Amino acid sequence: MNFYSKIIDILYPPRCAYCDKVILPTDSCCDDCKNSIKRDFIMKNIFVKYKAIKCVSIFEYDGIVRESIIKFKFRDRKPYAKQFGIELAELINKYYNYVSFDIMTCIPITFKKRLARGYNQSYEILKETRNLVKIPCKELLYKNRNTLDQHKLSAKARTENVKGAFSVKSSEDVKGKAILLFDDIITTGNTMKEACLTLLNAGAKELYCATLARAEYCYG
Template identity: 35%
Template sequence: MTHFIDKIYSRIKGFLFTVRCPYCGKVIEPNKKCCDKCKKEFPKFPLVRYATGGYICTSPFPYDGIFRRAVLNFKFHNCGAYAELLSYEMVRAIKDVYSNKEFDIVTCVPMHKDTLKERGFNQAELLAQECAALLGMEYGNLLVKTKKNKTQHSIKAAERAKNVIGVYSPIDKNLIKGKRILIIDDIITTGSTLGECARILNKCKCGEICCCTLCTSLLL
C-alpha cells in the first residue's frame, strides 16, 4: 500500500512541478534522481577522508565537474530544492562506509545567523534533514555558530584551522552527551570545519562521531 501511495504521489508531483537533474539542469522524470548521462559519471565507490582530529568522513562525489556545478547551483542559485535529490547519494555513501555503525542523531555544520539571513537557508541543514529522513533517524541542531568568521574558501588552506577555532558552541550539552552523532556538510576540503564541530561535540562527552559530505575536494 505504501509503495502504491508513493507512486501516485510521484505522478501528481510530476504534473505539478518540473524536476531537473541537479548536476546538469536537464528535465527528468519525477521518479528519477538525475539524468542518465550524469548517472554514468557517478563514482562506483564512496570517497573517504578524515577531518581534523581523525574523524572519518565519507562523500559520494569529488568536488569537480558536474558535482561541483551541482553544489554551486544548490548553494548560490536558489536551488535548495535539490537537497532531496542530492541526499540520496549521500545516504548511499553512509550505508556503504558506516554499515557496521549505528547513530542516534544526525546534525549539520551550523551557519551564522547573518549568513543564513542573506542566503535564506543552510545547505548543510537541508542535506542533513533529508539524509535523516531517508535513514529513518532523528535530526537535531546541536551546535550554533556564534562568530561570523571569514569563509573558508576565501583563505589559504594553512589558515583554515585557525579560522574556525571558537566559532561554534553547543546548544544543549544534555542533548549531546552519550549520543552517537553523524555530522553533515556540503563539502570537505581541509577538514578543519568538520573537525572543529566534532571537537566541540566531543567536549560535551558524546559517543562516536562520523561525518558525511556531498563532495570532497581531493586537491587543495
C-alpha cells in the same frame, strides 16, 4: 498529486540535480547522470584530541558535481537536496552500516547567511536522508561568529579562523550520543575538525563524518 502541485510542476518542472535537465516528477536525477557520475567515496581521517575520526566524501569537488553544488547553494536549486539526500543515504548504508547512530547533524551557517539563503543547505539534505536511513536529524551546533572563507587563508590563519566558532545548542542532545556530522564540502578540514572538537567536548560518545564532496586544496 493534486491540481496545484501539477501546476507547480508545469511552471517549475523537476530538474536533474546534476545536469539540470527536466525530468519526471518522481525522479531527482536523470538516468545518464545516475550511471555516468563517478562516486569516489574518498575516505580520510580527521585527527581531533588524539582520535582519528573517519570522514567519507562521495564525490571529488569537480566538473558537473561542483557546478551542481554551486547551483544548489547560490542559485536557488533547493530541490537538489532530494538527490543529495539519496546519495548520503547510500554512503551511510555502505560505510557506516555497523554504527547505531542516534542522530545526524551538520555544520551550521551564520544567522546572516541563513537570512540571505533562507535555509542551511546541509540540513536540507539531512532532512531528505533521515527518511531513507531512519535516523533523526537535528541542528546541534550554532555558529558564534562570522568566519572568513577558509580557502583564502594561510594554514595557520585557517586554524585560528574557526577556533571556538561553534557551540552546542543543548548538551543533552550530544552527551553520550553516536553522531554523524555532515557538511556539503570539505576543503582544508579545519571547519570539520573544529565542529568535531566542539561535539567531543560536549560529550559525544561516537563521531563520524560525511560530506558530499572533497575539494583538493592546493597548499601554497
